[in-house]
Amino acid sequence: MLNGLTAIVLCGGRGERLRPLTEEVPKPLVPVRGQPILEHILDHLCRNGIKESVLCLGYKASMIRSYVASRRHAAGCRIESIDSGDASMTDRVFDALAVTSGPVLICYGDTLSNVDLHELEDSHRRAGSLATVTVFPLRSPFGVVEIADGDVVVRMTEKPVLPYWINIGYIRCAREAFKHMKRGSDLVQFCSGLAATGSLSAYRHMGQHVTVNTEDDLAAAEKEILSFSTAVTW
Secondary structure, three states, X not given: OOOOOEEEEEOOOOOHHHOOHHHHXXXXXXXXXXXXXXHHHHHHHHHXXXXXXXXXXXXXXXXXXXXXXXXXXXXXOEEEEEEOOOOOHHHHXXXXXOOOOXXXXXXXXXXXXXXXXXXXXXXXXXXXXXXXXXXXXXXXXXXXXEEEHHHEEEEEEOOOEEEEEEEOOOEEEOHHXXXXXXXXXXXXXXXXXXXXXXXXXXXXXXXXXXXXXXXXXXXXXXXXXXXXXXXXXX
């Protein structure tokens, strides 16, 4: 069912919030449990049926290219790299589109999620939209205190799940979706443009997810990836 779907993996950022680690290596090559973040992502894509991936490079591009060249690729999975230099996120996507055909799946190169890509594809087809963004429940980083009349505390909840959803990438796009994308912008503007015309749907991921932005996130990823599992082998 995923035949013809190409992954575009955004790997060009500087990862400034993860310094000093990213002064030595680009964020996608920061190790989690002994393997680069990018290794976990590519393995997940391939084992879920994505056979072609394009890496959008920028910061320390040569290091990622060297890694890809030395990596043992899974059978039937092809990886290509495009270096856009110091470019916007949408410029990187447009450069990747130039070497692909058919629908694409846009992924972040710093996000570990056990998204079932077959369920995502089914959701996208049912919705009939130009694009489907994968979303995840937002959890408060703080404890929440509920206060009644008279300043009486009635409940304290530690880091509750809030009634909002966050974009975690894995954006499944038809080619027609990119008429809403502009060079020099970002994916928020792209998705907002789609949403404004009723062309964007959401796939609710209720599994596991961590975006590695900070050293605290990296520590969380070290713990969580041990329990990542999907219907398709991770």
